[in-house]
Amino acid sequence: MANVTVIGAQWGDEGKGKLVDWLSNRADVVVRFQGGHNAGHTLVVGNITYKLSLLPSGVVQGKPSVIGNGVVVDPWHLLEEIRKIGEQGVSITPDLLVLADNACLILPLHRDLDQAREAAATNKIGTTGRGIGPAYEDKVGRRAIRVADLADREALEAKIDRLLAHHTPLRRGLGLPEADAGQILADLEAIAPQVLAYAKPAWRLLDEVVKSGKRVLFEGAQGALLDVDHGTYPYVTSSNTVAGQAAAGSGVGPKGPGYILGIVKAYTTRVGEGPFPTELDDEVGKHLGTVGRELGTVTGRARRCGWFDAVLVRQSVALNGIDGIALTKLDVLDGLPTLKICVGYQVGGQTLDYLPAGLKAQAGITPVYEEIEGWRESTQGARSFRDLPAAAVKYVRRIEELIGAPVALLSTSPQRDDTILMRDPFQA
Ligand code: GDP
Ligand code: IMO
Numbered sequence: 001m002a003n004v005t006v007i008g009a010q011w012g013d014e015g016k017g018k019l020v021d022w023l024s025n026r027a028d029v030v031v032r033f034q035g036g037h038n039a040g041h042t043l044v045v046g047n048i049t050y051k052l053s054l055l056p057s058g059v060v061q062g063k064p065s066v067i068g069n070g071v072v073v074d075p076w077h078l079l080e081e082i083r084k085i086g087e088q089g090v091s092i093t094p095d096l097l098v099l100a101d102n103a104c105l106i107l108p109l110h111r112d113l114d115q116a117r118e119a120a121a122t123n124k125i126g127t128t129g130r131g132i133g134p135a136y137e138d139k140v141g142r143r144a145i146r147v148a149d150l151a152d153r154e155a156l157e158a159k160i161d162r163l164l165a166h167h168t169p170l171r172r173g174l175g176l177p178e179a180d181a182g183q184i185l186a187d188l189e190a191i192a193p194q195v196l197a198y199a200k201p202a203w204r205l206l207d208e209v210v211k212s213g214k215r216v217l218f219e220g221a222q223g224a225l226l227d228v229d230h231g232t233y234p235y236v237t238s239s240n241t242v243a244g245q246a247a248a249g250s251g252v253g254p255k256g257p258g259y260i261l262g263i264v265k266a267y268t269t270r271v272g273e274g275p276f277p278t279e280l281d282d283e284v285g286k287h288l289g290t291v292g293r294e295l296g297t298v299t300g301r302a303r304r305c306g307w308f309d310a311v312l313v314r315q316s317v318a319l320n321g322i323d324g325i326a327l328t329k330l331d332v333l334d335g336l337p338t339l340k341i342c343v344g345y346q347v348g349g350q351t352l353d354y355l356p357a358g359l360k361a362q363a364g365i366t367p368v369y370e371e372i373e374g375w376r377e378s379t380q381g382a383r384s385f386r387d388l389p390a391a392a393v394k395y396v397r398r399i400e401e402l403i404g405a406p407v408a409l410l411s412t413s414p415q416r417d418d419t420i421l422m423r424d425p426f427q428a
């Protein structure tokens, strides 16, 4: 298959960035298609660590990259991320990066609203506070400012007025100072030339790329359980994170996404609020957090940790049409005498093999576990499946069986090259 789509199959932070970086030398273009700078993708190459939130992870290998229309873009953050990665020796020029001219912008007023709502809420979502939700609301409400508007002062002025007609009463209600239309206009005009340098009809470029037989790698952000439709609503992000969004969020048509590679952590984590059936509030949970260095890239919050949940991942395989998975962070389980895998849910006296949609049902789940023997040996840095201890192989095989998808790649450390290829997604 010519194209590959990488998506998170759990609650995000599965290791998408590492895998996209690794796969990007097999691709011609790397594309982000949803989310914004709520994402935090960490790439480790030798002794250099790159942290990306908005830029597609292919940029580190010098691959042409696209920020698609489905992404909400904070233009100040974009320029800052380009500057920062430039300091690490990765030069981003308009030859390398294309920003869809029809992508919607995140403005400071979106961040204000996100943070003020979270501060006022009794039932917090635990957002990243970066304005993602409010920006998507304005997009769907047809009052967003889009990249192309930066080139048209008249349109921009009218759009700011329309936007403030909506935001002024909201701000008032939350006790926020009134936003100043003139200031917003001036701030946007100050950065417009720098941002517009990257702006193009991205769908057109991708159409040419696909027609010329080149390979596209789509990079998802967040994970399927944070999807606004399919996730643990309302404890989700505000975009569709499932693989189907790769097409709409970049404009390539439904056949574009190609092979769907689900990135799956060998255990489960979640950052922010919301149900988490296999969460461990004990020493094992702490152990996973410490060994796995489970600290949020964007907010620095500790990620909640728990056992592998095969019910969730099996659901994710269906929701995304996953062809194969990349199993990451197997090394974090090294040394644990016994491992548990959740194979079913007990909810109100019933046994379920899927995540129920109701909030109360989700919060009342008791996981049904299967125990599996752990391994003493280190798998860290393993570069071949044959090097893995027999118990680790058994764990991987049991996961494949339970979720109904094969392992295509295995990751055994944060380092780019500590990756075992079992089936090449681009050749499948
Ligand atoms: P993403 O949001 O899906 O790109 O994932 P993050 O980068 O937020 O979180 C994954 C973290 O795990 C990062 O710090 C990676 O460097 C690290 N990581 C990725 N793969 C592995 C692995 O196989 N083993 C270990 N120990 N760490 C990994
Ligand atoms: P990557 O791409 C993990 C979570 C937040 C919060 C919820 C809503 O690194 O996997 P938002 O700011 O999007 O409105 O927050 O979604 N969240 C993530 N959790 N990884 C991410 O991205 C996330 N992006 C958002 O913690 O619970």
Ligand code: MG
Pocket: 012, 013, 014, 039, 040, 041, 042, 297
């Ligand atoms: Mg992350």
